[in-house]
């Protein structure tokens with residue numbers, strides 16, 4: 396009873412309800428929420444603290460940025476969702492907040508797209524700044540084993556490097572990326588005879604243009620730290636993975652190199668092993684193995700995930716008529 400009253404008190408204020416409605420649509424930083432609500436930062440911070448104390452919001456700190464989102468599980472998650480669902484879609488404040496949030500997302504996407512446009516041609520060199528790519532690629536191949544697959548999907552393919560590395564393991568390999576400039580570099584890189592089974596196309600990793608269970612192997616290589624909704628990317632990748640299929644996520648382990656945000660448009664400072672594992676298991680996948688490859692300044696982690704094979708119930712055998 397006491398807990399319920401604390402929760403209802405925390406939510407029972409117009410600005411705090413607006414904040415809950417916003418955070419239901421994606422992870423946000425304090426400064427983004429402040430901008431959307433058009434209110435002072437101390438005021439917004441106070442609301443956020445009350446909501447976190449009541450368990451209606453969760454906060455995680457990454458370098459100098461703190462992100463806020465609705466709890467992902469438990470009773471408080473259910474209550475927070477229930478409260479947000481009660482808000483009318485055409486509520487003046489909430490619909491204005493959502494449209495401002497959409498503008499912010501658009502800005503983020505443009506910033507990231509501009510970064511990739513400017514870096515498309517020299518991206519392969521940018522990648523090499525952080526860690527020995529050859530080691531990462533070899534480890535990925537070792538973790539994949541001798542698997543040969545029908546259909547491979549490389550999400551955020553960039554210059555198509557993963558398609559080059561893995562093309563011999565698949566009958567058909569598709570790379571998708573949002574950036575046309577990246578894709579034009581990828582097309583050049585894949586023009587050789589060795590990569591005739593590879594194609595690339597423009598697509599958004601949050602909304603892949605493929606049906607459920609379309610691929611036996613899905614790869615997300617150095618993409619997740621650019622995502623503002625990484626859990627949604629993992630869920631979308633899981634959606635297109637066939638039963639028995641494998642999904643590899645390669646990305647930085649959690650770090651504190653804040654400069655990568657300004658200099659390289661990173662949104663997230665890497666991930667804890669459990670971050671990706673929790674998103675994957677929440678999307679119905681199994682976590683098979685995680686390897687860490689420490690570099691000079693950054694560690695690269697590889698998550699091997701899989702979708703359990705479907706078990707088909709056998710029809711019960713027709714019962715034999717007893718002659719007795």
Ligand SMILES: C[S@@+](CC[C@H](N)C(=O)[O-])C[C@H]1O[C@@H](n2cnc3c(N)ncnc32)[C@H](O)[C@@H]1O
Pocket residue numbers: 507511522550551552553554555556557571572573574577598599600601615616617618621
């Ligand atoms: C760091 S590059 C990695 C490229 C490649 N996977 C590799 O490791 O060489 C990240 C890529 O993700 C792409 N990307 C970012 N946001 C995306 C989105 N919403 N949908 C599809 N691709 C996206 C970028 O355009 C960029 O090519």
